[in-house]
Amino acid sequence: MKRILIINGPNLNLLGKREPEVYGTLTFEAYFETLKSKFPDFSLEYYQSNVEGLLIDKIHEVGFTFDGIIINAGAYTHTSIAIADAIRAVKAPVIEVHISNVYSREEFRHHSYLSAACKACVVGFGLDSYRLALESFR
Numbered sequence: 016m017k018r019i020l021i022i023n024g025p026n027l028n029l030l031g032k033r034e035p036e037v038y039g040t041l042t043f044e045a046y047f048e049t050l051k052s053k054f055p056d057f058s059l060e061y062y063q064s065n066v067e068g069l070l071i072d073k074i075h076e077v078g079f080t081f082d083g084i085i086i087n088a089g090a091y092t093h094t095s096i097a098i099a100d101a102i103r104a105v106k107a108p109v110i111e112v113h114i115s116n117v118y119s120r121e122e123f124r125h126h127s128y129l130s131a132a133c134k135a136c137v138v139g140f141g142l143d144s145y146r147l148a149l150e151s152f153r
């Protein structure tokens with residue numbers, strides 16, 4: 016059974032309440048239950064933190080044993096060379112996801128430090144971005 020970890024970064028614990036016109040009205044916890052039912056053949060885990068170093072610690076922790084990581088690093092996407100280096104440091108393929116289409120938003124969201132370190136990116140499909148990323152591990 017493939018082991019995949021979904022990592023959400025800062026402010027994504029507020030999904031459902033946070034800017035619902037951009038990020039929707041569903042909590043990630045509710046969506047994660049749907050995802051698990053759609054992928055019974057995967058062992059899916061979920062981790063969220065608002066702290067950059069804890070995201071890096073988690074990537075190190077699972078990055079040599081899991082089959083893949085799906086990461087939405089929130090605003091750290093646009094600032095964090097340290098998370099990009101952590102992604103490069105581990106063996107597991109990492110897919111970057113974003114709920115919103117960052118390219119149709121403010122210019123500071125157009126650059127990602129993570130993309131070049133990741134296997135692929137899924138951007139702008141709402142929460143469905145996570146499902147599409149998971150499909151690629153099938």
Ligand code: DQA
Pocket residue numbers: 025026027087088089090091092112113114115116117124
């Ligand atoms: C986001 C896009 C980022 O620019 C933003 O800082 C987020 C969420 C997304 O999923 O659309 O926190 O990663």
